[in-house]
Amino acid sequence: MLLFFTSVIGLQSFGNSGGVESLSVSQTCCMVGDTVWFNFDADLYKKAESVKWFSSINGTLGGGVSLAVNDLSAGMHKIWVEIDDSTCYEYSDSILIKPYRPSDSIKKLVQWMTGYFSSQAQADTSTDKYHVDVRLRMRRIWPDSSRNFWIYVEQAYAEDTAQPYRQRVYKVYEANGQIKDEVYKIAGDSLFVYAWQYPEKFNNLSKDDLELKPCCGMYFDWDPQNHLFIANTSGQKCRAGIPGVSYITSESKILPNQFTSWDLGYNKKGEVVMGPHSPYIFEKRYNYSIE
The missing domain is CATH 2.60.40.10 (Immunoglobulins)
Structure with a gap:
């Protein structure tokens, strides 16, 4: 656009x-x-x-x-x-x-983001009640899209992967040298449980079936010293839809074989009322092709 x-x-x-x-x-x-x-x-x-x-x-x-x-x-x-x-x-x-040509940076980011991740190692040692064993799968969909990288995200507790607590579609794109993403909810998301195994299933999903979560996307920056991407939401406009939580912020670090995620919920006074004391740490167990 x-x-x-x-x-x-x-x-x-x-x-x-x-x-x-x-x-x-x-x-x-x-x-x-x-x-x-x-x-x-x-x-x-x-x-x-x-x-x-x-x-x-x-x-x-x-x-x-x-x-x-x-x-x-x-x-x-x-x-x-x-x-x-x-x-x-x-x-x-x-x-x-x-004509748009994906940069090496966005291709690297998407390759690092996609895969099968687990927070089991952190859950086994952390004393934070929020740090439980979570399985995260991120798989590229609609690979023929020439302008954007679309990623299906499925997040579930390890003991019940058939009931994911979070299903989203990310649109990862770049403009003016800045990599960004947008976060979408999926209409009828229960129909797509385990769809990371069959990305072609999303061919029957129209972009009209996606609902944008305004202001919840992140901005990605390359950290050359630590050889990783850092991502953050901007401002205080990402709404959580949770009683007592006015807005949420998200922060991530993306490495070749690791993904950290730190979501915090704030009340109207700007006080943290939801979220762990430190980020989730997801170790990559398997890579998915982005082609």
Whole structure:
């Protein structure tokens, strides 16, 4: 998804009605999925009730002060922005959209994330009541998706893997050099228990059957010194749906053969009311192919 955002940044005045002048963009070359900012004059932005976007490749793109475009075609776009219907201001600039190519970093991350994990070793030695033996399976689904990596997540207590307490789908993607994920609930999730064994079962699942958990995704950063990925949620907007818990935060570290996960629940005062004193430590027992 390519997102175009207007922002209030002072530029020189825009000139006469119908004229075509330079439109300031944050970058002139990017990949499909990156974010590009188009900067507008502050005064003109304030009085503009609508913005219409046009592309020399894709034609009419839509309207509004911000625009989301799915899979904007690769190529050199001439972008026109019509600011005001009454005076027909038009401004243009060119931007080269390259086809998306997964970076080595995201491929490494997804390979490390996927597999069969167990927290048994930690549970056998920890005195924290939260640290019990949990089995975690993360398997890539929809491998033909060219833009995103989709991962099915199934988490269950070791003594009852037939009754997982958590089933999710993660969408892992990158934009502007940053790797992120989104977290989705699955409609009819009980139908997909053990589906990590048969990822093709998800071919019958539509993306419309997924419900986004807003603000619960994480941002992944590479730690070169320790040779691992660090992931965190941002802000206080990931809702838990648990009585007494206002929001939750998540923190993870991803290594080739280990995955740590630390979820904490907070009340309205910002006090921790749920979660272990230290992260879960999952040891990888088996790798799944990401192809």
